[in-house]
């Protein structure tokens with residue numbers, strides 16, 4: 001009975017309750033959405049940390065961690081190979097040779113880590129092969145001697161990207177019904193090559209109006225970009241004999257991941273090619289990366305098993321290898337609840353205020369209820385329930401709307417490319433697919449109930465202080 | 476059988492330096508089945524006296540004994556519980572919970588008493604039929620006239636099967652037709668069910684219906700007259 005009175009009391013002053021419920025709805029919706037977006041980001045970051053960058057578990061020579069010298073190869077490699085091939089817990093694994101090298105073209109140079117891989121094996125462990133940019137060649141499919149796959153970032157530093165207005169581009173713009181004036185202006189620099197993005201941009205700024213750049217700039221930049229695939233890059237490194245060696249590799253592919261720092265470091269070559277030029281012995285590798293069968297074994301447990309079995313090697317999980325992603329995975333739940341907590345804390349003031357108004361309006365009625373025999377505990381419960389209902393209604397609506405919003409945006413993705421550079425520097429993708437766990441909604445519901453109970457204390461105390469006689473007598 | 480014994484009851488209100496002796500040395504008994512009116516000019520202490528009888532207000536001194544037990548010994552939750560089980564209340568206004576129907580309002584006290592939903596339902600329907608609202612059981616108070624609301628209040632007061640019903644100016648806000656109807660219902664309940672009613676009033680027509688009339692002045696009993704055979 002008291003429960004039903006409380007629920008009905010919520011709707012006594014409809015417009016006032018609706019304002020509070022609306023605020024709670026909006027607060028919950030935005031909290032849930034932000035949490036969903038964060039989770040989408042974190043999930044993506046974790047996914048690319050594992051499946052593009054570091055894999056589940058990496059094994060290497062313990063010294064290699066401190067000192068990336070090529071002499072620190074994995075001890076007892078054959079035993080490990082044998083073990084991994086026969087373990088049901090390992091989905092796929094691959095091994096790399098690695099060497100630090102200075103890359104140079106006629107126009108630029110930069111330092112990279114050359115990783116010697118076996119492309120077919122690598123594909124099963126890392127999805128990097130899916131990250132070849134448009135117009136940027138392919139992943140070791142072309143038949144060249146000494147092929148190499150470099151990142152767009154490295155290509156840029158080596159000046160292997162040109163910008164050029166081509167006939168093709170102009171035709172496309174015509175199809176897109178871009179104004180004649182814009183196309184004529186662009187035609188004036190047709191076929192001219194710009195070797196940096198900056199130079200091309202300033203050329204565009206000279207011939208185009210600000211508005212034209214704002215509207216068409218991104219498309220033009222994208223289409224004018226040409227990767228100089230097949231170019232030669234000369235690498236300098238000190239091989240196993242300690243002497244400086246030179247070797248040229250030919251670009252077959254240009255990749256781009258969401259992690260600029262990863263891109264800046266890593267270039268991939270065929271392990272056999274690298275072994276030849278650097279003088280690596282057979283069965284000497286610097287690292288083993290593996291993907292674990294997560295349904296059959298816990299990553300941490302399995303890494304411990306490996307560490308015990310092969311005590312001369314260092315074994316690390318992705319959480320240690322990509323600590324930013326690892327930390328996020330561990331703490332993200334806490335962050336979501338902090339966000340919701342802050343929102344509900346702010347809303348609590350509005351809720352308390354509304355309930356205080358409701359109590360003041362009902363002084364006579366409350367006095368009457370106490371007079372006819374409703375004890376303080378029941379009065380308290382009635383007010384507490386009303387507060388909880390008020391809060392819960394809004395948050396349930398907010399959670400439903402939040403789930404719908406996340407459902408939709410989770411499918412199509414949210415594009416943050418206007419602020420892309422800032423995100424990608426840290427490995428956070430600019431395209432986010434929000435997602436949420438069901439348990440989060442349970443958590444929020446419990447939280448809302450707790451907030452409702454806490455927010456009811458002040459109004460309820462006010463009601464309990466009433467003296468029934470005075471309350472009834474008051475005119 | 477005596478349901479209420481009042482012994483030398485006093486209530487003094489102190490406002491700054493001035494003391495108001497709202498109830499001054501009242502000694503009274505009420506027998507079961509009485510139909511008594513408390514009358515007197517405004518400020519004579521009617522409400523104060525009824526509140527003390529109903530355990531809503533503490534006397535400054537003196538005793539109110541209901542069914543043999545002294546109320547002054549009860550505090551807080553015990554007192555609330557005592558009211559719930561022993562006394563029916565009808566106030567001048569604000570008797571009903573606006574969000575509940577007539578029937579739910581009548582059931583409310585019984586539910587507080589812990590009676591089952593079934594029992595509550597049967598009894599509240601019965602009572603609303605007695606007060607002539609069988610047809611309006613599912614109406615909320617704002618859909619009922621003032622007189623109908625007071626009749627629901629009477630039904631509600633009786634629902635808890637109290638030892639007596641206290642009504643402070645139950646007809647003050649009613650027109651003469653509604654006043655008459657309400658009084659008839661109260662009289663009938665008194666006659667047929669032997670319910671004890673103690674009510675205060677200003678209305679001469681209401682006073683006429685009472686079998687016992689207690690007149691207060693300045694907190695003191697001026698007269699206490701019991702008519703023979705009502706009317």
Ligand SMILES: Nc1ncnc2c1ncn2[C@@H]1O[C@H](COP(=O)(O)OP(=O)(O)OP(=O)(O)O)[C@@H](O)[C@H]1O
Nearest residue numbers: 488489490495497516517518519520521522523524
């Ligand atoms: N809470 C209070 N504080 C101070 N004085 C009070 C208080 N309540 C009542 N009084 C005073 O006590 C006296 C009796 O008041 P009471 O309300 O009992 O009279 P009443 O007979 O019910 O009057 P009415 O017919 O107007 O309802 C009055 O003088 C009143 O001013």
Ligand SMILES: [Mg+2]
Nearest residue numbers: 521522523643
């Ligand atoms: Mg009065």
